[in-house]
Amino acid sequence: xxxxxxxxxxxxxxxxxxxxxxxxxxxxxxxxxxxxxxxxxxxxxxxxxxxxxxxxxxxxxxxxxxxxxxxxxxxxxxxxxxxxxxxxxxxxxxxxxxxxxxxxxxxxxxxxxxxxxxxxxxxxxxxxxxxxxxxxxxxx
Numbered sequence: 001x002x003x004x005x006x007x008x009x010x011x012x013x014x015x016x017x018x019x020x021x022x023x024x025x026x027x028x029x030x031x032x033x034x035x036x037x038x039x040x041x042x043x044x045x046x047x048x049x050x051x052x053x054x055x056x057x058x059x060x061x062x063x064x065x066x067x068x069x070x071x072x073x074x075x076x077x078x079x080x081x082x083x084x085x086x087x088x089x090x091x092x093x094x095x096x097x098x099x100x101x102x103x104x105x106x107x108x109x110x111x112x113x114x115x116x117x118x119x120x121x122x123x124x125x126x127x128x129x130x131x132x133x134x135x136x137x138x139x140x
Contacts, residue, residue, distance in 0.1 A: 018067060021120065025060030025082070028113050032056030032089065035103075035110055044099045052092035056110075058085040059117055076128050083121035089114045 033056075036049045059082050066078030093107045093114065 022060065022063060022067065025063050025117060028089075028110075028117060029057035029060050031113070032110060035106055038106075039096060039103060040100065042099075045096065048092055048095045048099060052089060052096065055085045055088040055092060056114070058082070059089065059114075059121075063121070076125060079121055079124050083118055083125060086114050086118040086121060090118070 032052055036053050039045055039049050041049075062078050062082035062085060066075050066082065069075035069078055090111050093111045097104050097107045
């Protein structure tokens with residue numbers, strides 16, 4: 001496992017175990033780094049590669065920060081940052097393929113993982129506040 005441990009706070013996580021999600025986020029960042037190393041450097045791809053590496057590695061870093069959050073509010077704030085970084089990584093992958101279609105297949109696999117991480121992190125955020133239903137006919 002990566003160097004990120006949780007201070008047990010009882011926050012609701014996604015269906016995936018938190019330690020497994022930490023590892024999955026780390027593997028995503030590592031895979032993005034390996035992918036970036038293989039992309040041909042040019043005036044166009046250099047900034048795209050740099051942005052991809054920043055956003056892809058930030059997913060795991062921010063999720064680790066969330067797991068060690070000092071408050072519930074801080075936890076959800078960090079998860080929301082990780083979620084946005086996963087979304088941003090999808091964007092940079094798309095731009096790299098736009099710059100050079102040769103990387104489409106490999107980028108597609110990374111894009112799918114970024115999308116899954118985005119959905120997992122989104123589900124954590126959706127669960128943060130389950131509003132009470134006021135339209136429940138049995139509640140009177």
